[in-house]
Amino acid sequence: MTLTWTHLAGDGAARLGRLHTAHGTVETPVFMPVGTAGTVKAMTADAVRSTGARLILGNTYHLMLRPGADRVAQLGGLHRMMDWPGPILTDSGGFQVMSLAALRTLDADGVTFRSHIDGSAHRLTPEISVEIQRKLDATITMAFDECTPFPATEDDTRKSMELSMRWAARSRAAFQPRPGYGLFGINQGGVFPELRARSAEALEKIGFEGYAIGGLAVGEGQETMLSVLDGVVPLLPGDKPRYLMGVGTPDDILQAVARGIDMFDCVIPTRAGRTARAYTSRGVFNLRNARFAAEDRALDEDCPCPLCARHSRAYLHHLFRCEEMLGPMLLTWHNIQYYQDLMAGIRAAIAAGRLAAHSDAVRARWAEGDQ
Numbered sequence: 001m002t003l004t005w006t007h008l009a010g011d012g013a014a015r016l017g018r019l020h021t022a023h024g025t026v027e028t029p030v031f032m033p034v035g036t037a038g039t040v041k042a043m044t045a046d047a048v049r050s051t052g053a054r055l056i057l058g059n060t061y062h063l064m065l066r067p068g069a070d071r072v073a074q075l076g077g078l079h080r081m082m083d084w085p086g087p088i089l090t091d092s093g094g095f096q097v098m099s100l101a102a103l104r105t106l107d108a109d110g111v112t113f114r115s116h117i118d119g120s121a122h123r124l125t126p127e128i129s130v131e132i133q134r135k136l137d138a139t140i141t142m143a144f145d146e147c148t149p150f151p152a153t154e155d156d157t158r159k160s161m162e163l164s165m166r167w168a169a170r171s172r173a174a175f176q177p178r179p180g181y182g183l184f185g186i187n188q189g190g191v192f193p194e195l196r197a198r199s200a201e202a203l204e205k206i207g208f209e210g211y212a213i214g215g216l217a218v219g220e221g222q223e224t225m226l227s228v229l230d231g232v233v234p235l236l237p238g239d240k241p242r243y244l245m246g247v248g249t250p251d252d253i254l255q256a257v258a259r260g261i262d263m264f265d266c267v268i269p270t271r272a273g274r275t276a277r278a279y280t281s282r283g284v285f286n287l288r289n290a291r292f293a294a295e296d297r298a299l300d301e302d303c304p305c306p307l308c309a310r311h312s313r314a315y316l317h318h319l320f321r322c323e324e325m326l327g328p329m330l331l332t333w334h335n336i337q338y339y340q341d342l343m344a345g346i347r348a349a350i351a352a353g354r355l356a357a358h359s360d361a362v363r364a365r366w367a368e369g370d371q
C-alpha cells in the first residue's frame with residue numbers, strides 16, 4: 001500500500017491529520033524545513049529532529065548535480081547519507097531549473113539545461129525526474145512540472161498548465177509504487193480560477209497520493225494567493241493531503257491552514273537564520289540592529305531552543321557583527337523551532353476546534369512586539 005493520510009479532526013476548512021509513510025508517521029498540518037543539498041543548512045540532523053520536525057524537503061536539481069543521484073544511491077539513499085531516517089519529500093527539479101540553470105531549452109518532452117555550477121549539460125523529463133527521485137529514495141516524489149512564470153497571460157498560463165498535466169500523467173506512469181511511498185501531483189493555472197479548476201480535474205483523473213498547489217508565492221501577493229486557494233482547495237480530493245509549495249511566512253501559514261492546506265515548505269526560517277532575521281512569538285527582528293547590543297535577555301522567552309534557553313540577544317548580536325558561524329547556526333535552530341512550535345500550536349487549536357481564536361491571539365502577540 002502506498003503512502004496514506006488519515007483525517008483526524010476538522011475545524012472549519014482546517015484539517016488535523018496523519019501521514020503514514022515508509023519512514024514513519026507525520027502529524028499535519030506540517031512544516032518541512034528545506035534541506036537543499038542533503039543538509040538543512042547550518043543544522044545537524046539531530047538538531048533538526050530536536051525541534052519537532054518530522055518531514056524535510058530535498059532538492060532534486062541540487063542533488064542531481066552534486067553529488068549525483070547514483071552517488072546518493074551508492075551511499076544508501078538520502079536518508080542514510082544525511083542521517084535522516086524520517087520521511088523526505090523531494091521536489092521534481094523543475095522549479096530550480098527555471099530559476100537557477102543557464103541556457104534552458106524547453107520542449108514538449110522535457111527541458112535541457114546547463115548546470116549553474118560548472119556549465120555541464122543535463123536533461124530533465126518526467127521520466128528522468130521520477131527516476132532520480134527514486135534513486136534518492138524520496139518518500140514523497142513530486143511530479144515533474146513546468147513552473148509558469150509570473151506574471152503570465154491567461155493564454156501562456158493555459159499552455160503551461162496543459163503541458164504540466166501531460167507531464168503529470170507521464171510522472172504517474174513512470175513512478176514505481178512501493179509500500180509507504182507516494183507521488184504527488186501539482187496543480188497549476190496561475191491566478192486564473194478556471195485554469196486551476198481544469199488542472200484539479202485533470203490531476204484527480206490521473207490519481208495521486210497527495211495534491212500540491214504550485215506556482216504561488218512567486219510575487220502575486222498574499223491576497224491573490226489566498227483567493228486562488230479559496231477557489232481551488234475545495235476542488236482537491238478531500239481524503240488526500242494538500243501541499244502548498246514554497247509557502248511561506250507564519251501569517252501565510254495561518255491563513256492557508258484555515259483554508260484546508262496540510263503541508264508547507266519554505267526557505268524563510270533557514271535563510272533568515274543566516275541573515276540575522278529572527279522569527280519570534282513577538283514578531284520579526286533583525287539581530288544586527290544596534291538596539292540588541294546590550295539586551296541581556298532571551299530572544300523569545302516562549303521558545304525552548306538552545307539559543308533562547310542559554311544565550312542573550314546581545315550575544316547573538318555580537319556573533320552576527322563578528323560574522324561568527326555560530327550566529328547563523330543558533331538563529332537557524334531558533335527559527336526552525338519557532339516554525340515547528342507554530343505548527344504544533346495550530347494542530348492543538350484544530351483539535352480543540354478553536355483555530356480562529358488561536359490565530360487571532362498569535363497575530364495579536366506579533367503586533368504587540370516586545371517593548
Ligand SMILES: [Zn+2]
Binds near residue numbers: 309
Ligand atoms: Zn529560540
